Amino acid sequence: xxxxxxxxxxxxxxxxxxxxxxxxxxxxxxxxxxxxxxxxxxxxxxxxxxxxxxxxxxxxxxxxxxxxxxxxxxxx
Numbered sequence: 871x872x873x874x875x876x877x878x879x880x881x882x883x884x885x886x887x888x889x890x891x892x893x894x895x896x897x898x899x900x901x902x903x904x905x906x907x908x909x910x911x912x913x914x915x916x917x918x919x920x921x922x923x924x925x926x927x928x929x930x931x932x933x934x935x936x937x938x939x940x941x942x943x944x945x946x
Contacts, residue, residue: 871936877910878932887932894926904929911935917942 878887885898893899899907907929908919917939928938 871932873914874911874932874936874939877914878907878935881906881910891931894930899929907935911939915939915943 875887878885882899882903885893890898904924908924912918919938919942923938928934
């Protein structure tokens with residue numbers, strides 16, 4: 871999960887990803903941020919986040935993002 875935090879902080883250093891629990895719902899992350907995050911996650915974790923995975927609950931928290939990555943890695 872530290873790698874997830876590192877990627878997120880590189881993309882948006884102004885956001886406190888540890889404390890925020892509504893990154894999408896509160897419009898802290900926008901669609902451009904999500905595209906960058908998905909691209910970085912796909913590359914770093916060797917997963918493929920699909921359009922079906924682009925739901926707010928998968929990106930509202932760092933924990934949700936980590937859960938999604940782990941789920942996708944287990945499907946391989």
